[in-house]
Amino acid sequence: MMETSTDVRNRVFLITGGTSGVGKAIASSLARRGARIVIVSRNQERGEEAVKAIAETTGNDRADYLVADLSLQSSIRNMSEAFKRKYDHLHVLANVGGAVYFEKQLTSEGIEQSFAVNYLSHFLVTNELLDMLKESGPSRVITVAGAPRFLKNAQIDFEDIQQVNKFSGMRATAQAMFARVAFSYELARRLERTGVTAVAFHPGLVRSNLIRTAPWFIKLYGKLANRRAKTNCEVGVHLAVAKDVETINGVFFDDTMQIMPLPHLQDEQVGRRLWSISEELTSLTPPTARKPHP
């Protein structure tokens, strides 16, 4: 596909999960094109390592990082404030960070860890930076999902969204993935005519570190998959830079850049219910309850 790209050199890209896997692949490609990229890293050491590697492999020495533990809302809020202090614009937010947890654990803020990292972090980073995205328009929020075959008949279990009653690592990962997609559709509806668009995408098979804490048989499968996996993510980069997707809002792209309908997750009632639960869990005030500016 012929791509007409926006001039990325003066555009700011924030990428969660930019130290490994899909996020790293997208960050490196954008850096190679001369973009100003900022990676969200779990700690200083990982962040420094990542920007050094990007400078060495792409020749782009403008890459930056900010620290946030994506499992903690306080940490995400600090990172978002730091970003706003440091940068005047945000043109593309790539929500890509993720992890698989094989045991149930609550964060120190009382949220189930997989749900916190794999879904709520995306909801919160986006909302904390939404004003800046609007001021920087045209701008985009792109959120990683998974293969369409997993998403086609996906249902969100609202009765036990954090798997309080019966935990399984794979089910928790899937649930958070469904939530990311439904969130993207709902975000898009809320962003209509604001100059900001929101889409979700399947990255394809990208070399990953995702199952490093998995039982041995899953690790073995992961090792074999990594042999076949790519170190780039064309669809993610395309959605971040291509001019022809600038106004496309509220869709899911598969890894061949085709738009695929996902009716179960597109449902407005699902989106609204998820948004309201997410606001509650992140203590975000719904806009209707906010005091008007003087």
Ligand SMILES: NC(=O)c1ccc[n+]([C@@H]2O[C@H](COP(=O)([O-])OP(=O)(O)OC[C@H]3O[C@@H](n4cnc5c(N)ncnc54)[C@H](OP(=O)(O)O)[C@@H]3O)[C@@H](O)[C@H]2O)c1
């Ligand atoms: N890779 C694929 O082929 C593929 C396919 C479909 C969907 N996905 C989805 O893409 C997402 C990312 O997967 P991946 O393959 O890129 O995994 P990965 O290689 O393990 O990378 C995950 C990224 O998220 C970061 N991260 C995880 N927990 C964090 C935390 N608490 N605080 C801050 N950063 C944290 C990791 O930081 P560290 O580097 O410090 O660990 C890393 O940068 C997942 O949701 C996955 O389901 C991936």
